[in-house]
Amino acid sequence: MPGTVLAVGAIGCAAALTVGLAAVGGAAVQSQRAADAADAAALAAADGASGAVLGVPCELASRVAEAGGAAVTSCAVDGLVATVTVTVPFGVLVATATARAGPPEPMSG
Numbered sequence: 001m002p003g004t005v006l007a008v009g010a011i012g013c014a015a016a017l018t019v020g021l022a023a024v025g026g027a028a029v030q031s032q033r034a035a036d037a038a039d040a041a042a043l044a045a046a047d048g049a050s051g052a053v054l055g056v057p058c059e060l061a062s063r064v065a066e067a068g069g070a071a072v073t074s075c076a077v078d079g080l081v082a083t084v085t086v087t088v089p090f091g092v093l094v095a096t097a098t099a100r101a102g103p104p105e106p107m108s109g
Helices: 002-050 057-067
Strands: 071-078 081-090 093-101
Touching (some): 002 057, 002 071, 002 081, 057 071, 057 081
Antiparallel strands (some): 071 081, 081 093
16 A cells, blocks of 8 residues: 555656646747747848838838737837847746847947
8 A cells, every 4th residue: 555655646746747847848939939039020120121121110020920929019120220029928928039130239449
């Protein structure tokens, strides 16, 4: 009988660990999806700002983000630089990422 209790306890611990690791893995995947969508959306907005692509920069960012399964929560264009924040749902939580695209900052020195 003591062996049965030990086996049930070990199986319970293994199951709890598996569920926890699956949740962490899922969160990592959603976080990467958010980062990828933010990068692509910021590039689309910067292309729109530069005239490389026709369209309103933040509308372009929204279309690209939606194609990646994300939603734009913030979009700002300053000259040729676009900064976009997106969210990706993960159960009852959301993963958020921000990306900037445009020409490089001038070197100081």
